[in-house]
Amino acid sequence: KLASREFHPQNSVIDVAGVKIGDGTPVVMAGPCAVESKEQLFEAAEIVKKAGAQFLRGGAYKPRTSPYAFQGLEVEGLKYLAEARERTGLRVVTEVTTVEAIERVVEYADMLQIGARNMQNFGLLKEVGKCGKPVLLKRGLAATIDEWLNAAEYIMNAGNPNVVLCERGIRTYETYTRNTLDLSAVAAVKHLSHLPIIVDPSHGTGKWRMVKPMAFAAIAAGADGLMMEVHPNPAKALSDGPQSLTPENYNEVMRGVQKISAFM
Ligand code: PEP
Ligand code: MN
Numbered sequence: 307k308l309a310s311r312e313f314h315p316q317n318s319v320i321d322v323a324g325v326k327i328g329d330g331t332p333v334v335m336a337g338p339c340a341v342e343s344k345e346q347l348f349e350a351a352e353i354v355k356k357a358g359a360q361f362l363r364g365g366a367y368k369p370r371t372s373p374y375a376f377q378g379l380e381v382e383g384l385k386y387l388a389e390a391r392e393r394t395g396l397r398v399v400t401e402v403t404t405v406e407a408i409e410r411v412v413e414y415a416d417m418l419q420i421g422a423r424n425m426q427n428f429g430l431l432k433e434v435g436k437c438g439k440p441v442l443l444k445r446g447l448a449a450t451i452d453e454w455l456n457a458a459e460y461i462m463n464a465g466n467p468n469v470v471l472c473e474r475g476i477r478t479y480e481t482y483t484r485n486t487l488d489l490s491a492v493a494a495v496k497h498l499s500h501l502p503i504i505v506d507p508s509h510g511t512g513k514w515r516m517v518k519p520m521a522f523a524a525i526a527a528g529a530d531g532l533m534m535e536v537h538p539n540p541a542k543a544l545s546d547g548p549q550s551l552t553p554e555n556y557n558e559v560m561r562g563v564q565k566i567s568a569f570m
Contacts, residue, residue, distance in 0.1 A: 308462040309455050309469070314500040320468045322440045323397050323416040325360045327470050328502030332567045333531035335361035335399050335442075335504070336556065339546035340368050340376060341383035349538040351390040353553045357560040361417070362387065362396040363533060367403045368545060369423045376544040380407075384414035391416075399442055399533075405433045412437050422447050422474055422509070425457050435464020442533075444472045444506070447485075451494050458501060471495060471503040472533060473524075475510035484512020484549070487520055492527045504531035508549045514540065517551055518559045525566045532563065 307313055320327045327333050336354040341347050341364040351362050366383030368376065379386070387398045401419040402411040411418055417440045424430055425446035434441050441461055445454045458469045473492060475485025487510030495503045505527075507520035521532050537543045540550040551559060 307455075307459055308467070309458045309499045309501055311498055311500050316500060318467070318500045318502065320440055320470050320502055322361075322399075322468075325397050327504070328530045330570070332525055332529065332563070332570070333361065333504070334359040334560070334563065335363045335531065335533040336536045337361075337363040338537045338543065339508075339535050339550065340365045340544055341379050341386055342376075342544050344386050344389070346538060347383075347386045347390050348393065350536055351394045351396060353538065353556060354536055355394040355396055357557050358564065359560075360397060361399050362390055362394065363399050363419075363535075365401050365545075366411075367401055367407055369401070369403050369421050370545070381410055384410060388414040402430075402434065405430055408433055408437055412439050415439065417442055417470075419472075420444060420457075420461075425449055425454065428460055431457055431460035432464045435461040435466045437466065440468035440470065441466060442470050442472055442504075444474050445476065445488075445491070448477045451491055451498070455495075455499055458499070469501055470530070471499075471501055472506055473503060473510070473529075474506040474533075483510075483516070485510055487511055489520070489523055489527050492524065492529050496528055502530040504533055505529045506533040508533070508535040508546070508551075512549045514549055514551050514555060517549070518555070518562065521559055522562055522566055525563060525570060528570070534559065
């Protein structure tokens, strides 16, 4: 299989517009859950850039549990993301939820995110396999590691070798946390695959207080990077406020991440 370590013994290093993922230096993708307005996004981008992230994240197409919840700014959000890249030099990673939106997301983003809810949307996987941009593939809500690697296989088999995996927690019987962050998946994926893997402790826990310890543990476990939600004012966030870091908390997490990364 294309994603397997047997097929490709060396670690793959994925180049996203000049930023290398998987070369030993952990990368950080941070930003709001959703692009809410130009002001909110630009403020978040400044905060994220200052503390040393390489990527700005933010959803323009939001896969919300309820159809009555904020669904995202769509193309307008993509334009703000591209503007924020011009202002900060950050790379942009954003989710694509439908085949029809791929073309537009490719136009504005550096990396396409496949969200947990679409990990087994095989039609979408095949199409992003033909899009020519690197893909961040999140683990499904209840996906086994084998199912997740098979999802990567769909993208790679369609012609796109530039896949980065993202562990974001899975559903278990535990209800205290939003998901159970499976850090053992980092070690398993490193054994089974040559693809880089990053960890999202924001969706992985659903609680901002738990982001720092889980981010530190992810880097110590060998993750190639982190994805974290940061909002200028989490109390006012239109989505995922409870798991979003304030600028102050984000700075603190980043200081620790940089120290731990230096040991790895
Ligand atoms: C996100 O990163 O914006 C997101 C919706 O995450 P997930 O697909 O992991 O739930
Ligand atoms: Mn979110």
